Amino acid sequence: MKDRIKEIIESADVALFMKGTPQFVMCGNSQRALDALRRAGAPVTAVDILPDPQIRQELSALSGWPTIPQVFVRGELIGGADIVEELEQNGELERTLREKLGDERTAEERVVAVA
């Protein structure tokens, strides 16, 4: 499972580990992170951590970040809901996305499973 989580973090342009899915969000903070990413036009790859408690354990062990949601851009931890919201509000999130992903990015959302 650890390898699968790593693979998602490293391969997705923007990975959002959240409670629930973009279609059915199960937590206010996951919603805040998702909303901020959407406003910035991020191509979100969402991973629901709820199906198996081990997902969250392995993820936090990998990232050193204790809470959910967690947002990664091209393998780098950007932060949780508070940071992503703050970066979106001051325009830095969009700048980071442009720098790392280029102007050609499409704001498509997809959901992938870990287990």
Added chain:
Amino acid sequence: MDAATRVESLLAEAFAGDEVSVVDRTGGGDHFQVTVVSPRFEGLSLVEQHRLVYDALAEPLADGTIHELRISTKGAM
């Protein structure tokens, strides 16, 4: 000691002399908004700043005292 007091005293200990505030967002004693203003944050990324707060609150995060945590950090001169 209630949870909010515990969270506040852990932060006051970790960020001695800095401005620390804790708000129990729901009144239920497990959803907190914490704000820390500290010169230690100067030059650090937001991820690094929040990590320092998480480190200070590792115990109540691990034992389930904190169900939800919102963090606001600011550098101070």
